[in-house]
Amino acid sequence: MDLAGYRRRRLVDLAVRGACVAATLVAVVPLVLILGYIVVKGGAALSPAFFLELPKPAGETGAGMANAIVGTLTLVGLACAFGVPLGVFAGIYLAEFGDNWLGTVIRFCSDVMAGVPSIVSGLFVYALVVVPMGRNSAIAGGLALAMLMLPTVTRTTEELLKLVPNALREAALALGVPEWRTTLWVVLRTAAPGIATGVVLAVARVTGETAPLLFTSLNNNGWADGIDQPTASLTVQIYQYAGSPFEDQQAQAWAAALVLVVVVLVLNISARILVRHRVAGAR
């Protein structure tokens, strides 16, 4: 009918679509470049020794980051041990009993915490744990990371518990199951895969954190003698080696970056798989 109007619409449509594609490319290209650069630079420095050996003075061959790899696992493990139970129980509270002023306050605090810069949580734990203990430790590092995980875990748990159909809760209650058992074994159980997804995503996030560890777990050139000792981590090691004047240490930093990226990627992918299983299970 109105041919001119139609042409104009087509043109506008084309222009907007082109702009969207261009914007996407601008956003994606740097990501691909960074990943590619890390793979090339890091891959070159990767060797069995990297996974098996301890750091050595600059210039010596066969140095590795075994202690930092174990250290990162330890820190993340401790963060989960502190953060997941606390976050899940806080989420249960919010979902089941949180329709009051206390729930509102907790929700608000949790949202504020989610926005706190990660270095602040490091400082907080430094003042609260490191200073009284008199030394840096994996415990302190784990606590700092747990603080970062807490808001995510809490809110994910709350949201997912609220998604569990009330009919299931009533089914259990009508079988004479006490409320707390219903919450734990029916409601929480049903929401568990989703909560696990949230936890994995939170873990992926804190695995890459450096700032909160600088004052808490610090670093260690060798194995830590326990979780109450300064502990090496991949991120802090990258931070230190990246600024090193020695080329072999810089190369190690690239290798560590590659390992870190792969770990975080694997975590993200497993979170996606968990989500898919949840959807499949719900059918």
Added chain:
Amino acid sequence: MEADDDKRYKVRAIDLHAWFGTSHSLKGITMDLVDRHVTAIIGPSGCGKSTFIRCLNRMHEVVSGARAEGTVLLDGENIYASGIDAVLVRRRVGMVFQKPNPFPTMTIRDNVLAGLKLNGLRTRDPDALVERCLRQSALWEEVKEQLHKSGASLSGGQQQRLCIARTLALEPEVILMDEPCSALDPIATAKIEELIHELRGKYTIAIVTHSMQQAARVSDFTAFFYLGELIEYGDTDSIFTKPSNPRTEDYLTGRFG
């Protein structure tokens, strides 16, 4: 006389009121369920049928803001007396809901055992119990090869029978059914009705239904509710053939509702 009545009547509601917040949904119901018989509860939507049966196993109070007042005698004992544990009442008075609600994270077998497992109760021979309950609910032949599949994998009608089996596993004395067939097709409905016939004589059953035909087919007694009140209650035959209250007659003949 009193004692005889307590024997004849498994459940006796006396001046039972229920509220949702400030809205008064049940306005003084006095009505008895005859032991080991089927009582149908009919009436237009929103007249308080669900609310009434949910008061009989203290499920009404799990809705936030909901509250009940009055007396419900179960074997002569008031379940609303202070010191009575609602949890124990619910184990004696089972409930089947309108929409089938098997636990999606559990297998068929675990769904049947859910009441025991979730309560931390043990049974000597769980496999025998599972088979017995599934046979009783006329589901055994259809699922005996797939007991380890998810309960959510069954059809709607099968899910509802699974929910009945789950209720039976706790060996309740009373079974409350809230429109158990309204989400099911005619064949599944026929199966559930048959099942109610089988259970009659062993359990005291109250069934809410929207279908007059269903009430006529399955029940010994029928109660007609209207606007939160019990309008008429009697044996099913006489309610359907010669109702004494004009409102009952209007409802039965389809003049409203």
